[in-house]
Amino acid sequence: MVNTDTFVPDAVEEIETEIGDENAVIALSGGVDSSVAAALAYEAIGDQLTPVYVDTGLMRKGETAQIRETFSYMDSLRVVDAKDRFLEALSGVTDPEEKRSVIGEQFIREFEREARDADADFLVQGTIYPDRIESEGGIKSHHNVGGLPDVVDFDGIVEPVRDLYKDEVREVAHELDLDELVAERMPFPGPGLAIRVIGEVTAEKLEVARESCHVVEEELEEYEPWQALAAVVGKATGVKGDNRVHGWIVSVRSVESRDGMTARAQEIDWETLQRIQSRITGENENVSRVVYDVTHKPPATIEYE
Template sequence: MVDPDSFIDEKIEEISTKIGDDNAIIALSGGVDSSTAAALAYEAVGDQLTPVYVDTGLMRKGETEQIEETFSYMDSLRIVDARGRFLSELEGVVDPEKKRHVIGEQFIREFEAVAEEVDASHLVQGTIYPDRIESEGTIKSHHNVGGLPDVIDFDGIVEPMRDLYKDEVREVARKLELEEIISERMPFPGPGLAVRILGEVTEEKLAVAREANYVVEEELEEYDPWQALAAVIGKATGVKGDNRVHGWVVAVRSVESRDGMTARAQQIDWETLQRIQSRITGEMESVSRVVYDVTHKPPATIEYE
């Protein structure tokens, strides 16, 4: 297990040495990984750092507003509205790996645009060890590792947490006294809701995935899952009122894990599952049914794509 005090001192020195007198931007998503990286980098280089949050349109409900509130103490925070550009690039893309590469490349292009404005030569990322392992193997490409384009217009990429597991990152975040809403926050994939939508990403599917994920996180909070989510996995016939509908199928998933490398599906009581399906089908007219995923990792991954 990492020693937070030693780690913080070591990484602040490392970041300061790598960036030197140059400017840098930090890819800030609001999750514990990127937030901890941002806090470390801010300690290391102060005003030389520009935190950049890219609103991809693939984020959780209320994410952008939460970011603005939580990181308002960083005067140089940039909120980039790139929703239209991401959806345009994802149009017609159905292959999961291609999705991740499209998103990874678009993220980099957004960061490069801000970097040019602020004359930044370095990019700081919250990449952690499982991201590297899965991307370097044959499991899947993470948008911030294997999903990056071949040509990147930065002198260097700084990844202070690249050797840590998620639980170790949380320890460092607590030591840095980050707010509990950040240090204890449930993991959320870098590509966002795009990997919780099977097939092409559309505005309609995004709306369903965003609301369904909000319901699931709220209803399963008492179970303290390592990760809980909802995914739009296809369409099926249902009945609403007196009408036959061909609506979306939403899969609910909740797992226990230490580091995300392996995970076990949680046992959720029937009453809770029925409340979740009732809310999702009741609040979303286009959803015809809800299923619960009982598969562990392996053989499944935690996310759907």
């Protein structure tokens, strides 16, 4: 486990040394990884740091409003509306690795644009150890590791939590006195809802995934899952009222884990599962079927793509 008493000052010193008198932007998503990286960088270089939150349109319900509230103490926070640009870049893309590559490149281009405005030469990221392991091991690329383009217009990329597992990052978050909502927030993938949509990413499928994930997180809160989610996995015939519908299939997944490297599907009681399917099909007129994923990791990964 990480020794937070020594890790925090060491990380702050490392950031100060790497960035020096230059300016930097931090890729802020609102998750615990990027929040810890932002807090460390802010302590290290203060006003030299510009936090940038990119609203990709691939985020959780209410994410942007929550980001504005949580990080309002950072006067230099920038919120970038890039929803149309991301959706256009993903048009026609169906391969999971290509999705991650497209998203990684689009992220970098957004940050390069903001860095030019902030006269920043460095990018700070919340990459953690499992991200590196999965990307370098060929399991799947992460938008902030294997998904990065070959040419990046920064003098350096600083990753202060790159050697930590998720539970260790949470320990550091508590050491930094970050809000409990941030410190214990459920993991959310960097590529967002794009990898909870099988096949091409469309505005319709994203909205179904967003609303379904919101239902799942609400209904499974008492189970305290390491991660719980819903994914749009295809279409199937159903009946609503007296009408036949060819609607979306939503797969619900909830797992227990320590660090995300392995995971076990949770046992959820029947009443809860029925309440979830009732809400998802009732609140989304174009969803015809809800299923529950009982697969552990391995052989499955936690996310769908």
